[in-house]
Amino acid sequence: MDQPTTNVFSYLWLYCTVFLTGAAVMVIELLGTRLIAPFYGTSLYVWASLISVTLIALAMGYFIGGHWADRAKKTGLSLIIALAGLLTLIIPWLTNPVLLATDSLGLRLGAFTSTLILFTPSLIMLGMVGPFAVKLVTSDLRGVGASTGSIYAVSTVGSVVGTLFLGFYLFPRIGSREIFIGVGLGLFLLAFAVTFYERKRTGVFSSTLPVAFLFLLGLGLLSAITIDRQSNNDESSYQTRFERESMYGWVRVIDNPALNLRLLTADASTIGAATLSHGENVLTYQKIVELIPSLSPNISRALLIGQGAGHMATRLQRHGIVTDTIEIDPAIAEAAKDYFDFVPSGKTIIGDARYEIRQLQGSYDLVILDIFTGGSEPVHLLTKETLMQIRALLSKQGLVALNFVSFLEEGSNIALASVGKTLLQVFPYQLVFISEPDSDFNDFIFLASNLPIEIEGGMLGVNQSNWLKNRLLNLDQHPGVVLTDNLNPLEHLQIRKSEHYRKMMTHSIGVEFFIR
Template identity: 70%
Template sequence: MNQPSSHILGKAWLYCTVFLTGAAVMVIELLGTRLIAPFYGASLYVWTSLIAVTLIALALGYYVGGIWADRSRSGLSFIIAAAGLLTLIIPWLTEPVLLATDPFGLRLGSFISTLILFSPSLIMLGMVGPFAVKLSTSALANVGASTGSIYAVSTVGSVIGTLFLGFYLFPLVGSREIFIGLGIALLALAVIVAIIERNYLKSMMVMAPAALLVIVSAGLYPQIANSGKAESSDAFQTRFERESLYGWVRVIDKPKENIRLLTVDASTIGAASISHGENLLTYQKIVTRIPALVPNLNNALLIGQGAGHMAMALKDYGIVTDTLEIDPAVAEAASNHFGFTPTGRTIIGDARYEVRQLKGPYDLIILDVFTGGSEPTHLLTVEFLTQLRQLLADQGILALNFVSFLENGQNAALASVAKTLAQVFPHQQVFISDPGKDFNDFIFLATNHAINLDDAALPSTHRDWLKQRHLNIDPSRGVVLTDNLSQLERLQIRKSEHYRRMIVDSLGTRHFVR
């Protein structure tokens, strides 16, 4: 032990350690939303909570790790082993933590659950950097270079971990399995570091803390591996489930109610009867009235395919429909469990990118992406609506479904949709899906020409259905939604919390915990 510590410890293994732990930080941060999203959604609030918790945890880790490093020459293996154990148990703790925080609501509940689940392991990983700096520094003159190199390598590890997870690992392996694998990998790294510590300190005792945590982890592993499995229920049966890049996609049957649901996390995007397969979402029935409003429709674009019922309804009128769906798991579920057969092109991708590739013109464009869950705010801005208008034929029509509260016509979110549409289209009509209910689907029809609901050429059945549901929305209470500033998510907080509670209560909280 007479040799300078930097001579013994400033080797490749130390940089490998900070590289791997840096990668682990980003894996935990990015995957955290996939454990939280089925329960709280993947809204801005969930992402904000996770980023804030990550920064808080790392700050604490840096501070505590620096103090520990100044007081002891050993302990790095214990820190990594503790991070491994705390990462390993995250999937095990997810269900009880989410259920316990549910009463706090969407924003506070997501923050508290994120804090409990992820901060312990992130704090331990944050401690690695200061400890590595201490071990790699032999003199005050070397502090700057040592600190810079350690944190540079750690950051490179974070970059590689992010790319490896997003581009390769997550599309192939579930989030729970990745958490468990990461925990085991950190425990294995801790064993290697413990052996190195034993060699330079010439004491077997330095291995004991890390070894103890490895043994505890091995004992807990069977329970962790078996946690999070879906429970059977007489009330509903899960026919299909797939964890995609965009959420947990499920097809759920409720036999007693003769209902089959297509859900993504805690949002329903399709519903049909089990016995006959007919569409059960009232708002989608407006598509059977649109051909009467605008005759001679030949082709359509459906953005937000869901179960595909609107495209199938348009088929009965001889309308060929291209469908655009971001999630391939949703497209698979629609084909295999809802009998969806495309009549036009099937496009899988994000709407903002894919719309730019389309040529048009379309006689009808249906924008059906605003479910009760998180808002894809980038799909309801002046800029995107302008792109859609450019794809429309001169006599074409844009149909937009929006979920919100009516609030006696005073809802600022509804007013904002109307005001934003008015920036792009000279004419619009608004219809409510289920008259008499405050929480509802609202269908906006935007055109370049006026639509006359009293037109004698319109069949009376269609005319009566539309006029019973027709609304007048005052846009003065709203704001224009743009790419630069969209306040939609803020305006829809109450809607998101109400819808989430409604769906979770319907299927049970445990169904949305993985």
């Protein structure tokens, strides 16, 4: 019986090609969140949109690629890869108009539509590589199963390597736009390399000319994009003083001299605000937290989870309280130090709080949980299990202060009720304060402890005591659900909040500040 004539080594170039295009697929998918995160955040809906769009595009690519491979005579694999390179190069250029066009669709539909428009074209072309490669490597029907399996196995290994290379090495060092451009140019180089192997089947002229034309077109578009970005003078009253793309978000310090205001933002969330003239904190909810040492005069050691601009740690230091801070984003810690004059009084820990609090030892008299911003929320930090870990760090008379952004909805907000109900699962005593009593959309501060919490009888002055009493909220927690690691619907319950906050930020500062 005749054996299949396919020689694996003779098709080594083809396996290298599917390996590299498989890596490109995952790089584009993962980087997609970084392009749209400043506008739509990094919520579960954004990730779900991007994963769905990737699968849709690959399915279309497999289907179209299979039909193209059966019918193609003059066109080859190099053309497909070159088209993928061109479509990848223009993604950063298309981001601004696409995000603006989808702004009115809301968080979920807007995120899905923008990812569909931006990433589907290039991912379809990359999806076409697999079927085309199977066609080229299969010389005998008896070997079609092995050929197909090996092609898709190598492509998947490439995706794994691309994911690890991007996450562990590339992204911490290079911006997302630059990586997109690098991937696009890299695909063009791969396309030129493939023309060398295709020249016998399609001819040198037929294989090289289309790739060269697309490459020159891509370079022209890239030059036009660069000139357009350089000539785009921002006339907004807000000016960017610091900008850093990190593993966790797009961190900036933005000034408005007319308002005497400096903001620290991460993507589309404000995580710190101070006066330009004196550097004083202007966020009301933080002023409530700053009164805690007067409620409990015996506090000597505190832990701040979510350092932000560092204002609360600075205020606590004025009361002689040593405060350790946990901040996941090193870019935020850098901005706090350089632009908000934050000087830590205790340890500064850079890392995810859920992991870091397990490594801490000793007791704290106060733990402040300030990570629930107006944008995407790290819901894994507000579960019964997390709060039990925090309780283990507290001294006998210790307090937990938790800031939460939400609507009041006349006391019927399920997300707000769920926070209170979850806290009561761990701490028997609780007080809830509202930052701005006359507003429905608000910061809510929860104080929880193993002992009763009294507003009067401490070191508060009469005016301070009355100020706090006016913000005391009687919250009905019965509609809420207990948030756990197993079931935490908080992100779903906060959709309206996320959409409202994003619109509020883009309207007050300007849409252009949230588009890369």
